[in-house]
Structure formats: C-alpha cells, structure tokens
Amino acid sequence: MSATLMRTVPALRGALRSGVAKPAAALASTSFVRGKATLPDLPYDYGALEPYISGKIMELHHKKHHQTYVTGLNSALETIASGDPVAAAKAAPLLNFHGGGHINHSLFWENLAPASREGGGEPDGALAKSIKEDFGGFDTLRKQVNTALAGIQGSGWAWLVKDKNSGTLSVVTRPNQDPVSGPYVPLLGIDAWEHAYYLQYENRKAEYFDAIWNVINWKTVASRFEKA
Amino acid sequence: MSADTYSLPKLPYAYNALEPSISAQIMELHHSKHHQTYVTNLNKALQSLKAASSAGDIAAEIALQPAIKFNGGGHINHSLFWQNLAPSSSADAKPDAAPALMADIDKTWGSYDKFKSAFSTALLGIQGSGWGWLVKEAQTGLRIVTTKDQDPVVGGEVPIFGVDMWEHAYYLQYLNGKAAYVDNIWNVINWKVAEQRYHGGAKDAFSVLKASM
Ligand SMILES: [Fe+2]
Ligand SMILES: [Fe+2]
Numbered sequence: 001m002s003a004t005l006m007r008t009v010p011a012l013r014g015a016l017r018s019g020v021a022k023p024a025a026a027l028a029s030t031s032f033v034r035g036k037a038t039l040p041d042l043p044y045d046y047g048a049l050e051p052y053i054s055g056k057i058m059e060l061h062h063k064k065h066h067q068t069y070v071t072g073l074n075s076a077l078e079t080i081a082s083g084d085p086v087a088a089a090k091a092a093p094l095l096n097f098h099g100g101g102h103i104n105h106s107l108f109w110e111n112l113a114p115a116s117r118e119g120g121g122e123p124d125g126a127l128a129k130s131i132k133e134d135f136g137g138f139d140t141l142r143k144q145v146n147t148a149l150a151g152i153q154g155s156g157w158a159w160l161v162k163d164k165n166s167g168t169l170s171v172v173t174r175p176n177q178d179p180v181s182g183p184y185v186p187l188l189g190i191d192a193w194e195h196a197y198y199l200q201y202e203n204r205k206a207e208y209f210d211a212i213w214n215v216i217n218w219k220t221v222a223s224r225f226e227k228a
Numbered sequence: 229m230s231a232d233t234y235s236l237p238k239l240p241y242a243y244n245a246l247e248p249s250i251s252a253q254i255m256e257l258h259h260s261k262h263h264q265t266y267v268t269n270l271n272k273a274l275q276s277l278k279a280a281s282s283a284g285d286i287a288a289e290i291a292l293q294p295a296i297k298f299n300g301g302g303h304i305n306h307s308l309f310w311q312n313l314a315p316s317s318s319a320d321a322k323p324d325a326a327p328a329l330m331a332d333i334d335k336t337w338g339s340y341d342k343f344k345s346a347f348s349t350a351l352l353g354i355q356g357s358g359w360g361w362l363v364k365e366a367q368t369g370l371r372i373v374t375t376k377d378q379d380p381v382v383g384g385e386v387p388i389f390g391v392d393m394w395e396h397a398y399y400l401q402y403l404n405g406k407a408a409y410v411d412n413i414w415n416v417i418n419w420k421v422a423e424q425r426y427h428g429g430a431k432d433a434f435s436v437l438k439a440s441m
Contacts, residue, residue, distance in 0.1 A: 198400065199403075
C-alpha cells in the first residue's frame with residue numbers, strides 16, 4: 001500500500017494499518033500478505049454455529065461473499081496504486097465498499113463462537129460494568145441492538161462501539177459495507193445483509209437477530225473493549 | 229377501507245409462472261411476505277402521520293418521513309416490478325412486444341444487446357440493496373438509473389421497468405451468484421407493459437397503486 005493511499009482514504013487508514021501492523025491484535029484475521037488482503041480462516045467450522053446460523057450460510061458467507069470483498073479490495077488497491085488519478089478516484093467508492101466488507105466480515109467472524117464453547121451468555125468484568133453504566137444493563141443493550149438492526153432500511157450492519165475519547169459505549173448502524181470510523185472503535189458487529197440469514201430465516205429477520213445472541217463471543221468483545 | 233389504506237396487489241400470474249428464471253418459492257415469499265410488510269408498515273406510518281397532523285405535531289410528522297419513503301417506496305417498486313414481469317413463454321416477454329420502445333433503445337444505446345449489457349452492468353454495480361430502472365425523461369429521453377434501498381423513482385420520470393436487486397429477490401435460487409439472476413431476468417421482462425409505460429406518463433405507470441387501495 002502506498003503512502004498516497006493512506007492519505008487519500010482516512011476512513012480506512014486506521015483499520016488497514018492495524019491489519020498490517022498488529023496481526024495478532026483485534027483485527028487478527030484481517031490478514032494481508034505483502035500488501036494484499038487475503039481471506040482469513042474462520043476460527044471454527046462452518047457448522048459450528050448451528051442451529052443458530054446454518055453451516056450452509058456460514059460457508060457461502062465466508063467462502064463466497066467475504067472472498068468477493070477481498071478480491072474487490074485487492075483490485076481497487078491495484079487500480080489506485082497504478083498511479084492514474086482518474087482511475088484512482090473512480091476506484092475510491094469500490095475501495096470503501098470492498099475494504100469495508102473485508103474489515104466488517106473479519107471482525108464479525110471473530111465476534112462469533114459456537115454456543116458449546118465461548119458463544120452466548122453475558123459479558124462480565126469491566127465490559128459488563130460499562131454496559132451497565134451506558135445502557136442500564138445487558139438486556140437493554142440487547143434490545144437496543146435488535147431495534148437498531150430491525151430499523152436498517154436495506155443492507156447494513158449494527159455495531160456496539162466504544163468512543164475512543166469519552167470511553168462511552170453506544171450502538172450505531174452503518175449502511176452497506178461502510179466501516180465504523182471516526183472516534184468509534186468497533187467492539188461487536190452484526191451483519192444485517194439478507195445473505196447473512198436468508199437461507200435459514202427467509203423474511204423472518206427478527207428471528208435471526210434473536211438467535212445470534214447465542215453465538216456472540218464476549219471474550220473477543222471484552223478484549224477489543226480493553227484495547228480500545 | 230379509508231383512502232390512505234393500501235393493500236397488496238394480486239400478482240398477474242401464478243407464483244410458479246416465472247420458473248425457471250425465478251423460482252415459485254422466491255415469488256411467494258417476495259410477494260406475500262416482503263411486499264406485504266411494506267404495505268403493512270406504509271399503512272401504519274400513514275396512520276401515525278394522520279394522527280400527528282391532526283394533533284399539529286410537526287416534529288412527529290417529520291420523523292415519519294423516512295418510514296413513509298422506505299415503505300411507500302417498497303410498495304411502489306414492487307407493484308411496478310410484478311407488472312413488468314411475464315412468463316417467458318408468453319408473447320409479452322418478447323422484445324417484439326415493444327416496437328416503439330425498442331426503436332428508441334436502438335437509437336439510444338446502438339442495439340438491444342448493448343442496452344442489455346449496460347443495464348446488467350448497472351445492476352451488478354449496486355452496492356447493497358437497491359433497484360435498477362429504465363426510465364424515460366422528458367428532457368433526456370431513455371436512461372438507466374439505480375436507486376438505493378427502496379427509494380422510488382417519483383421525480384417525474386416514467387419508470388419503464390425495474391429490477392429488484394435486493395438479495396431476497398434471488399438468494400434462495402441463485403445464492404451469491406447474482407450475475408446469473410441478472411442474465412435470467414431478461415427472459416421474463418414484460419415488454420408489452422414496458423411499451424405501454426413508454427407511451428404513457430408517470431401518472432399512468434403509477435395507476436397500479438390506485439388500483440390496490
Ligand atoms: Fe455479510
Ligand atoms: Fe424486493
């Protein structure tokens with residue numbers, strides 16, 4: 001990645017950089033090999049989140065959808081690195097879309113875990129304390145996230161974020177693949193695109209939003225919270 | 229039924245009539261669930277608007293605008309969409325059914341194939357949920373536009389036909405292979421309806437909504 005790219009796309013800069021510089025940190029699986037994004041391995045089997053998310057959904061979502069974002073990101077990066085400013089400007093929305101898709105899904109896989117292992121339950125420790133302070137309690141947080149998810153008009157994501165400056169937790173939504181940026185550090189993201197649930201839940205998206213709480217990996221969320 | 233209560237329009241064909249291009253399962257969910265939800269939520273929003281308006285609560289009226297646009301757009305878009313599709317075996321699904329429109333397409337894009345390829349590229353370029361439309365504008369003539377989410381084409385242009393690019397429109401059959409959905413949608417475009425809309429104004433195209441009130 002050239003320095004020019006880093007200057008042009010501030011929204012993606014931090015996330016891309018942390019993917020390169022801190023391979024073992026929060027974005028462990030936003031992997032890059034020699035400046036090229038690669039599809040990260042899932043930290044569990046495709047079928048491991050059943051019955052809450054089917055193996056077929058997980059396989060397509062990871063192997064096809066996420067791969068398409070990785071491919072699109074690399075092709076946008078190549079265009080931008082080619083030095084043609086007109087082509088680079090044209091590729092900027094593609095960089096945002098595919099780069100965002102790569103970042104969001106990489107974060108998403110890690111904040112899920114099988115219900116038989118770390119998945120589900122409730123957060124504890126400092127994270128739980130912060131949730132209590134900022135939302136009143138875990139149930140309220142869950143309700144707020146589900147309301148935010150249900151209110152997305154089209155494709156998008158809902159995130160539990162921490163404001164770097166104030167330390168406050170809040171729930172935000174982002175359309176399409178726009179990544180969380182600015183003062184917000186993403187702690188927990190939920191994919192509300194139809195491809196994330198349709199094969200199993202069809203139009204009944206509220207059921208998916210309810211089910212996903214059984215496979216949230218609070219250990220990952222807590223570790224992102226502590227580093228943020 | 230009061231004047232601001234909309235209802236789900238009947239499909240002009242059976243759920244399985246568009247197979248193999250669009251499966252019956254997709255059509256049934258898309259029509260009886262997705263479209264119905266837009267209609268239900270539009271009616272709810274309009275009812276709240278009425279209450280807010282009679283209470284003189286302008287803040288509440290403004291707060292309702294996104295829900296009206298989204299659900300009203302969803303109702304408009306799907307109503308137009310069902311009409312501009314037809315079973316591939318029917319005469320309406322042949323481009324011959326739209327002689328004047330086709331002549332204009334030739335004039336604008338050079339050929340039907342070039343138009344098809346431009347329209348398909350526009351559809352596949354949508355980032356997220358949205359629609360692709362062929363529209364006719366008084367000043368500029370025929371144009372391909374894409375709209376996000378359920379934004380409707382209500383700016384005075386005439387919608388000739390639209391293609392739903394939300395994942396629910398193809399996922400059960402095509403999974404992530406949306407290019408194949410786009411290829412196959414050309415088999416079920418209702419060119420007769422497209423020709424009628426081409427000759428009419430925006431009001432004529434939207435008459436389907438009046439019919440489902
Ligand atoms: Fe996704
Ligand atoms: Fe739809």
